[in-house]
Amino acid sequence: MALKPVTSRAAVPAHAPAHRRTWPTHLALILAVLIISAPLIFALIKATQDSSAVLSPSLIPGGAFFRNLESVWSGAHLGRYMTNSLIVALSVTVGKTVLALLAALAFVYFRFPLKGVAFGLVLLSLMLPTEVLIIALFDLVSRDLKWANTYAAIIVPFLASATGTFLFRQHFMNIPTSLADAARIDGCGPLTFLTRVLVPMSWNTIGALAVIQFVYGWDQYIWPLVIMQQDDKQVVQVGLRKLIEVGGQTDWGAVMAGAIITAVPPLLVFTALQEQFSRGFALTEDK
16 A cells, blocks of 8 residues: 655645744844843944933934044044054963963863962962052052053063962863873973964864953953053053043043944954854764
8 A cells, every 4th residue: 555645735734833932032132132232232332322412312324433533543543542452452362362371281181289279270370360569569569569650561460360270170081191291202392282282172262261261351451551551551541530520521432432342352352253153162063
């Protein structure tokens, strides 16, 4: 007896409920995106309006964005502030990545006394924010090292990264020890093993750490405000704060335009490294 073919009419009801159940999920995700992006959308709209219309409840975009941007770019020296922040963020990102790689190499592949205690102290430093150490750090940098008003003052204190050391240590511990044994037999030293074996296998973790550290370096505010008195070396977050006049008339359209343009570099870095960022924090990867 011949079997009757399954028609498309019989197959549709089996799949239709599953498709109908997806619309609440999509609706919830759309609402979540709108809520999270609402401040950015609001700032973008206000950045396009004239100063007289910024404080009004109107949410209709205007045509003054480039005029507002020109006001803060040349008049308030926003370009110089962004250049300073770019130098600081790139230096902190590269320095933290290199030092974290070396520290993780030592914690995983070297044997030395009290290694566990040393790693515990590294993790303990994660619980100490900069604000707690800012007075002692200010005395060390300005009085002892004489680094006040220099790039070194806002770069060097942040080159050590407990987060990066922890990430690379956990990643290196998942790499088979047979690779280290084979490299040792072939005569590779520790740095050669790091650069030729470990680093090519760690690009995702390196990319994830680079995103975190670049955003952290770009968003520095309290420490540069305290240690940096020269305006020509100040970072962009402090520069934006100077646009808000205390007791005077603030051009909020220009402030919003400056806030929007300063968010572009971290956004570009995250967009370029988003795949490495996602894979770097994944528990498992497809080899």
